[in-house]
Amino acid sequence: MNKNDWILIIIIIFISFSLLLFFKLTNQESNQALVYNDNKLILTIDLTKDDKYQVMGLNGEVDIEVKNNQIRVTSETSNYHLCSKQGYISKSWETIVCLPNKIIIRVTSLDQNYDVILR
């Protein structure tokens, strides 16, 4: 360890917190979520209505629940259950990625200009 290492550590901490602040400031509430299976849009969900949905993933059914403008995965078939452990999301930067099932849930931003999709 020398002085340069500490400078590097401080720079990384600074960048991380700047990014966190940026995401916090630009995160928007939304009323719509999109569900993708293998990069194809399969379902558009209205977040204002509390409801339960079921989509087919690669390993089987993926159960999705909407409650109080928030969305989460309640059950799915995978080794680690990362996406059902993740819990509710509701802001425009947040995504639930269910790798083994190839399912992605994105909350769309109300301001559509901000909603960047790479093509």
Next chain:
Amino acid sequence: MELRKTITLAMLLALGVVLNIMESMIPIMGNIIPGSKLGLANIVVIFVIYFYGLRDGLLFSFTRVFIVGLLRTGLFNIVFLFSLSGGLLSVVCMFIAHKFTKLSIVGVSIIGAITHSIGQIIAAVFLFQTINIIYYLPYLLLLSLPTGFIIGVISEQVINQYQKIKIN
């Protein structure tokens, strides 16, 4: 001399693969933050970069990811592409950090840890075609600091001990 190098690299490769498998058996990191890992195999990668350079480092990293894919996670699926993208980017960046900056081995290891995360995020952005994945970047960067530090301290010991043996 060439044979000696090939055999050494082959043994290091076996060590890297075993460390990776061993790591998956002790789920300490995965329990704290799901999906994260310490990166024990990076000790071997740093060793190869320090003693054999960029070309062998890249080849080593590619072969290691390939063998681990063959044995455990499967070839050419998403996890494989994530590991490959993170692994190759971190080798290039660690080599640059080692050659052109005054960072110690600990600093180089931290560079390796953060660029491994960045490489995976880049792969995810292209595979999932959404920029939103970078939301996870600050968390991954902060997590890379302790893991990179621990791996760096171990690598420093390994490289120092190895140099002592070489002199004797």
